[in-house]
Amino acid sequence: MERIVEPGPAGFHPPSAAELGVLPPLPEHGLTFGHEVPEEKAMEEMAKAMFTRQNATIFPGPLILWNWNDHAADKARAVLELAAQIPEVLIIPMPDYRPKYPKIEPEEVINPNHPNLTIWGNKIEACIFIGVHCHYANLTLKMIRAGTNCWTSAICAEQGHEDAMFTVRDSDAAKIRKAAQVFKRVREEMGIALPESGESVRFTGLQSRVHEGKTHTNPLNIPLGEEGTASAAAFGHKAEDMQREG
Template structure:
């Protein structure tokens, strides 16, 4: 998630350094401690293995030229009208590759095509339930994450963004964009945007009874789900492009444009 720092480091030849952390991290202690960590209030101290750290810092590679090709991106034409006027394009954003490199870890949570509460169901059954929830909703909300907010010139994501736009228009959804995961430090409008460390604030601002996450990276989706379930009464839906999120009230796996079109046809 610290993609900007790592991208900058890679330009100077730091192609990969991995340090082991000794101790219990905030992620191991539940959502309360994880939330504290995002606000700089996590009280547990962790230790790096200092001998390995010293050896790594002492290592110096031969000087040479490094050419790094970065994935180009621009704001998606399908969501330009939802872009806050104050939002400035960052130098780097979370790319599709970030989710793909974590796929081995995500397999562990895979339960099947879809989950509704504690039940494993087919994605068609999940979509029927979702269509029912949307039709009965007074204030449906769609969170559009970086994978769709930005156009990475990938056909599959472009098609998914297009169908998502049609879905937004068909159900007259509230839209809150999540174009990157940098903290907003209170400098944002919760009517149109979500603050990554405090996703619940945008949902509480308007009493949204169903919140659909689409185009958010899996590692961030998990955090958003936990915070929304802790702080809000909203039904949380994750339309995931990979292995799904069983912690959500409803989740589908490998949700591509074709599957989204099936949902659209049910509404």
């Protein structure tokens, strides 16, 4: 299949996927390099990229990082279940959208205003964005395609992201868990084993120092933050304001 949305680096100001004629997928479908495919096929291609390319990373965004309602908390658990199926995966958060100047710490966060710095800094060749508001995800995906060789995936709660190499839409917690099961099947078909300890998530250097030299963790043991100080409500956000995009 000829690719419409090519992996980068595409150079300065490449045409958007929409300019290339790519539309968001229909319900129960996804996109693979700009072509509409059945949803499960798009998930399979996501999995293959995450299993075969270097330093595969999940980038969770504010919609699932902040424990501001039960819906967000359930999606966060589902993302950790997905991470449990990807050996050596990194998890680097996008906690908010404010530019990080004068310097970003690429082993700590990714930022939509200069995502290439985190991609370059960690030599990431495959990633999944999930829980990022669509307009910031679109900005991020275009910049990554312009300046890096990273194969991007987007598990989107809305209509999907045509600028990602792979995307699925309408992703609630149940669909994220479906993706985790697809990843499990593909991993087993490829003969890739999980660590016996269950510690599939690899820490960045900074994360390792924070955790007193520990290099890996079991994502299913990562506690969700309690409501209150670990909630977006602490920053003035209300669950009802975000529910539609969550």
